[in-house]
Amino acid sequence: MYDSLLNWLIFTPCIGAVLCLLLPADKAKNIALGTTVVTLLMTLSLALAFETGMQGPQFVTTLDWIPAINVQYKIGLDGLSLPLVVLTSALSVLVVGAGWKIGKSPNVFMALYLFLMSGMYGVFCSLDMVLFYVFFEISLLPMYFLIGIWGGPRKEYAAIKFFLYTLAGSVCLLITMLGIYNVTSSADFINGNTWDMMALQSEAVQALFAPSGEYWYFARWAFWLTFIAFAIKIPVAPFHTWLPDAHVEAPTPISMILAGVLLKMGGYALMRITYPLFPDAASLFWECVATIGVFGIIYGALCAMAQTDWKKLVAYSSVSHMGYVTLGIAVLTRTGFDGAYYQMIGHGITSAMMFFLVGVVYERAHHREINKFGGLWLKWPQYGGWSMLGFFAGMGLPGLCGFIGEVMVLLGTFHAADRAGVDPTFVYILGSFAAFGVVLTAGYILWMFQRIYMGKSREEYEHFEKPNAREYAIMVTLGIAALLFGIAPLLVFNYTHATFENLMAVIGLAGS
Amino acid sequence: MLLSDPQWLPQLMADLKLVMPELWLVVTMCLVLIVPFIRKGNVVLPVFVTIFGLMMALLAAQGVHLDSFESLRQGLVFSNSLAIDPFSSLFKTLLMVFAILVVAQWTIFGRDKTHALDAPDFLCLLLGATFGMSLMASANNLIMIFIATESASIPSYALAGFRKKNKMATEGSLKYVLFGSVSSALMLYGMSMLYGVSGSLQLSDIASTINTDGMTPLMVVGLVGMLGGFAFKLSAVPMHFWCPDVFEGAPTEVTTFLSVASKGAAICMLARVIQNLGTIVYNEEVLTGIALGVGALGAVTATWGNLVALHQTNLKRLLAYSSISHAGYMIMGCAVLLLVEPKLILSALLFYVLVYMFMNLGAFTVAAVLERHLGTLEIADYAGLFKKSPALASLLIVFMLSLFGMPGLGGFMGKFLLGAGMIKAGTIGTVLVGILLLNTVFSLWYYLRPAYFMIFVDEQDDQSLPGIAPLRPAIWTILGVCCAMLFWTGLLPAVGTDIAQDNGHMIVASVQNAQDTNNQHTSNVIEPIAKADAHR
Incomplete structure (x- = not known):
């Protein structure tokens, strides 16, 4: 059936x-x-x-x-x-x-x-x-x-x-x-x-x-x-x-x-x-792929930092976050794979939430210039609270769903130093850069948050109607999911565990 | 010599049985010309006669069942000048179906007085061209190749100029004639070289000569000349200049017919020549050389057609260049026929022709409707059309996407099967598949252009489209059939591919050189090599 x-x-x-x-x-x-x-x-x-x-x-x-x-x-x-x-x-x-x-x-x-x-x-x-x-x-x-x-x-x-x-x-x-x-x-x-x-x-x-x-x-x-x-x-x-x-x-x-x-x-x-079918090629080229992943993390974060368009900032944050997925897969360790997979689930929740949060404001303001906003928190404290949850989950705050994926990818990257024939120095450099990406992420999210939500409430947004029940329902659902998957990763790993075991065997990394 | 054989009469009868489709076409041609003497100015009667004749030809083509090795041997008729094999039979079946659809399309679209008066002429020419194309699919020696090509071309010239008072039609037709005669001359010149070198008109003998004498310069000149003639029928670069003008000027039914039937027939002919070479010639270097040459022709054609199509603003011209690039894809498929198991490629080609037929018929029918109701073929004028007639616009988008090769539609399956066959041909095949796919990517740009204007661009205020009057049910039927066929071949291709696979073999017979067989009758020394699988 x-x-x-x-x-x-x-x-x-x-x-x-x-x-x-x-x-x-x-x-x-x-x-x-x-x-x-x-x-x-x-x-x-x-x-x-x-x-x-x-x-x-x-x-x-x-x-x-x-x-x-x-x-x-x-x-x-x-x-x-x-x-x-x-x-x-x-x-x-x-x-x-x-x-x-x-x-x-x-x-x-x-x-x-x-x-x-x-x-x-x-x-x-x-x-x-x-x-x-x-x-x-x-x-x-x-x-x-x-x-x-x-x-x-x-x-x-x-x-x-x-x-x-x-x-x-x-x-x-x-x-x-x-x-x-x-x-x-x-x-x-x-x-x-x-x-x-x-x-x-x-x-x-x-x-x-x-x-x-x-x-x-x-x-x-x-x-x-x-x-x-x-x-x-x-x-x-x-x-x-x-x-x-x-x-x-x-x-x-x-x-x-x-x-x-x-x-x-x-x-x-x-x-x-790609990886189960061509594992040997993957391990031959792993340094190259991992470098591409780290480059994506840093580059995406730097681009996000430079944006004045709110939605573009969130879009570049996707590039940066998906860089962790690439990196986690590329390093060919079990932790890396788990982390990359969890990052996908987490990013699925947070990115949808971030885009929705942007959308709610855009529908009313009809523009997305970060610098023209300010004081949204004072205007809509409730919305501000859920926004904080969403963006902080995207940033990877511990306890929220973005954290687990990132941290496991980083751990997985450092684990790669234990693999045979891998130069530990390279791994450490790689891992450090990837970890630095976390700092950059915090940078652009907090800076954006400060410019949009903090500060004095602006006059031109006084007439805004509040988010309605439908919009709150979506925000709340995503917010709860972000929280839930931040504290109970087993919800996912229970399902993936056995398959990943097999996947590791196919790729030839059963031990790592 | 033939008459001295006591068996000549039974032999002739047996041969005639196998060319029944062509015979039916000839008979129908005569009948259609007699009809005006019975009832002048009537459309229904000649159309009825034509469709009946085509149906009979279809059944006759279907009735040719040659599957065993022994009966394949009998497929070579009239002293090997025609080869009736599963491949050509299936193609003929498709050709007849297509001709019936084109006749239906023509009947539906024209309703005025001249249309009725012209009916017998038009249908007779159409049948004549169909007859020629049917022969092209079976042509197995140089003379027959030439006769078939000409008997397909000459009615086509007249068809292209059928809108007598239209300047564009006249220009297109004249261009067509000029290009056609030059390429015929080229083909004849090449053939004379081939005959001079090999002393025989049989394709198989020419191939054997390559084995004994190698690739002499004369042989190369001969093959290239003949390929030039084929290139004209295929509208391959650099013989393609007639194609857009003819397509734009000719009545849409003729355009539809030429874009599919004439190219399909030429592909069959090319495939047969190549199959003969591939089966008999054993020198790998020569085979690779030929594959490279034909593959380059196909690759250049596909790429050029696509590049020029990017700039087209007229729907019919866009479709013309798209058909050039599709011919290029099929030529690329033919090129690797020398290097791989032929069955894969032959069946892929048949499937491709099947799908191609429906997508072009659909696209051109929509073009005809738009031309008639809106009076324009400029794509930019279709802005906002989706809102006014969503069904018609959606159908055009489906046909365009199928031509592009969207998975889920037949066009993708055609390209996919062709690619699956081509990839087996080593480096050449891989490169050709790469070119095919690269072309697919940038062809997307122009195949989406009608969708772009119809959906994304809003209508300008100053020039609002006259609405499209409700279409006749018959038009919807044709469009619906095409659309359904594309979804069917795209989503459940198994039936189509099975039929194509069952028919994906071609008979190749080598007739030994004349000096060895002086005392024997030609028809008795056939030594069939049904498939080349044995040595690959």
Whole structure:
């Protein structure tokens, strides 16, 4: 029963989207809310039925999709995907709530958003590379329209930039996939080729990609190609330029889901595809990747510090925070992986909350110039309190969800010094820079907080109406989640534990 | 010689059975021309006759079942000049389906008096072109290649200029004729070289000559000349200049027809020539050289088509350049046919043609509707169209996205299968796949242009669009079928790929050199090499 429930989970939003388009436009919001609540309930029941001790995927459905080249429709959930699916479902309800007041054609907005949801679920549940790719790319299209239609003044530019950048990434992935097809179909020991992610992690295939294997040259290329594909999505510093544009132009709910879930696809895919498939290449290039991650942390933080646009600041803070994800994965330690994963969940909550907090003010002030604000706390003390929670969680204050991920990544980075053949000096330098990122983060968040919330209350904001119940509900939910995941990390690690054990074995780091 | 064989009559009958699709087309052509003597100025009757004839041709093409090795041998008819094999049969089936759809499109769009008077002429020309293309798919020796190409081209020239009083149509048609005749001359010149070198018109003999004599300069000149002729039909760079002008000037039905059928047929012909070379020639260097040459042609065509399309503001011209780049993708696929197991590529090509047919038909039908109702093909004039007719705008976006290769739509599956075949061809294949994908990325820019104007840009006040009058149900049916086919091939491609795979083989027969077989009848010394799998 749960197997089919997972299928329904992926396609229920599609049904909701079609309903939104067919039924009268004023019903769309209710349909969308209903759909998201139903999917949330589905997700929760899947989470309850999930056996936490199992390493492999559960609720697996396998069907032949394109028999001619052995492509399967194969979906399932494991510890790596389940928390992100829950995050997606939970955020979706809030995003529909945040988009409640969308003015222009709400039915199309909700329909596109629900299609996007299907895409996100599909990405996290696919166990076949072609299927993964299809969902990965399908999720771009609704996003393009969501930014392009409902966005700010430079929406068209931002939308096409987002689409082209991410598409360039997916094309790198596609080349690798075709290469893998070529490898597996010419290897004698496999019956035909395969795109099955689990089968590709088997020892037989891994032997081909090992330094002694026949396809070592290919594996190194494939590692970088897939890395770039997902690095664009994460986004890792040199490939991040689409993100500030997309975020600044996107409407608030779309920013929330973009930062909250879509970026996580990149990190998830690194853990799901790049690292388990090409572990030897990963350990060969780990210094390079880790440096890129640290560069992202510092660079993103410095950029955030220089922003005068509030939303752009939050957008650059995403670049910086997602740098920890890259770093945590790159250092190839168990703690690093755990930390990177937790950072994704934590950032999913905090970034959505930060964008929402910005959105609440932007809706009233119609500008986001940090220097033109001031004294918001005096105006709305309650809002100020929740803002403090949200931004401090983003900053990584102990006891809130941003802290655990960051600290585990840093610990994981220092642990890397124990790995064989690793130069400890390099690790220490790396770790110090990453830790310095935490200071920078505190710097830009506190400085921003001071300029916007502190000080004298300003006259031009006197007439502002207070956040309404709907807005408070969203803030409070996210705030409680930030607190909850700050004190009870086991909520996530219970689910991921067994799968990560397996993942470490596949990557060949079982001991570390 | 043929008549001295006591078996000639049964042989002839057996051969005729296999060319039934073409025979049906010829008969229908004659019937359509007789119709005006019975009822002048009637559209329904000639259209009915045409569709009936095409249906019969379709069934005949379907009826050719050659799957066993023995019966494949019989697929070579009329002294090996035509090869009737699963590949060509499936292509012919697709061609007939497409021709029926084009006839339907033409019938729906025209309703005036001249339309009715022109009906028999138009349909006869269309059938003639279809006949030529059907032959192109089977052409197996130089003479037949030339005849088939010409009999496909000459009606096409007339079709392109069918809007007699339209300046653009006349210009396009003239350009088409001039380019066509130059490329025919080029092709004939190349063929004469090939004949001079090998002493035979058979593709297989020419390939064997490469084995015995190597790649002589004359052979290279001959092959390049012939490829030049093919490039014209494929609208490959640098023989593509006719394409945008013809597409813009010709009636939309003709544009639709030419953009798919003529390119598909030319691809079949190219694939057959390459398959012959690939099966018989065993010198790896020569094969790599040919693959490089054809691959470069495809890569340049695809890239050039895409680059120029970036600047287009007219919907039809944009689609013309898009079709050039798609031809480039298919040529790239053909190029690696020499280097890998042919079945993969052949079936991918068939699938590609199947999908390509529906996306182009859909896109051009929308273009025709827009041209007729709004009087403009400038994309920028479509600002705000999405609000006025969301269904039509959405359909155009679907077709454009499929042409671009969005997963979930057929266009992606076509490219994906082609890529999966191409990647097996080592470095050349990998580079070609890279070029294909790179092209896909920047083609997105122009494929999204209609969506951009229709949705994102608001209509200007000074020039408001005349609303689109309710369309006839038949138009919605055509568009709906195209859209459904794209989703079907994109989401559940298994049926399509299975059919393509079942038909993804081509017969290649080597006829031994004439001096060895003086005392034997040509038709009896066929030595079929059905598949090249054996030695790869």
